[in-house]
Amino acid sequence: MAQNSIVVRGGVQDSQGFTATTSTPVLKVAENEGADLKCTYSGDFNPNPRIEWNFKKSRGSSFVFFDGKPTVAPSVPLCLIPTSVTTSHQVVLSCSDKDASPAATYKWYKNNIPLPEDPSKFAAFKNMTYKIDSSAGILEFPVVSQADNGDYYCEASNEAGPSQSCTAVRMMAYDLNVGGIVAGVIVALLLVGLLLFGLWFAYRKGYIPKMAERMNMLIGFLYSKPKTVVYTQPTANYDDEDGEFKQKSSFVV
Known part of the structure; x- marks a missing residue:
């Protein structure tokens, strides 16, 4: 060997x-x-x-x-960033690099500006209520607002080599259109009410029983067995007086 x-x-x-x-x-x-x-x-x-x-x-x-x-230097991390979210809801952004060794630590950026882990200590971020887990690569918004709109990306780094970043993704928060939802529900209820009223009116006028009767007749006609028609030869009688044949009865069905 x-x-x-x-x-x-x-x-x-x-x-x-x-x-x-x-x-x-x-x-x-x-x-x-x-x-x-x-x-x-x-x-x-x-x-x-x-x-x-x-x-x-x-x-x-x-x-x-x-x-x-x-030891393995970081590669381009996998970033999961939603493009459209609803205000007043929880939103979680994630970043991971499974190949880095030692395990990478993560830093989040908004509009090319690094986000501090404790936003309350910085005047420019004091109105933001996000949470960052640098070891897990998590950026969490417990209650997202339109103030959180922006371009986000993540950077992975360790001691083995240069840092790597994912492509920035724009996240936009929109208010829930409560008025539109209520209007849609009202329109749907009105349509259901009109349908029920039409059925009731047709029933009172007797349209529904007649239609049902006609449908039953049609179904019975389509699925009924054909009747067998038998033709019999008429009875032949002879006139006793002159001995000639005379028809005294018609065909019987």
Whole structure:
């Protein structure tokens, strides 16, 4: 089985004198098998330093492992932003990037202006009642109003690479047309009332029973069995006087 070499730099020292070393500068392992890389650092670091492993392939590409996972820069996030909403209702905008590692944090913008997480602390946003969850990518309007109309987009960012933003979407809030709804209900009730009155009037005038009777006759005619007509030969009688044949009866059906 082929073996691959992993080269680890024996020691790193930054401008402040902190050092990090490894006891395994060169490892040879079989393909598809595990390898343990060890790193030690001087006591000058803080008690909980951030430890990253940087890998560089032979072709020049590189990636970083942190906390046992490869780090991935944000991609263009998926933003769900409604274009039309009704005032005085709850509206939720969402933003997500499942590929970013570590998990991305999110920032929302309105008309290219970043929205602060606490709008009450800023005069320009004190009339807005939204809520932001930067870790979940949620922008919530408990009671949306026309003052919230604007172009919204979200930006995803982490430590692995540059931030990415989705395309801005214009959200517009409209008042509920109560008058139009009431007028529509009234018109519908009037039409139903006219229909009921027409049926009642037709019943009083006897139109409905006559129509029903005619329909029953028509149905009976269409589905009735045809009658069989039998023709019988008339009875032949002879005149006793002259012996000639004379017809004394007609055909009987």
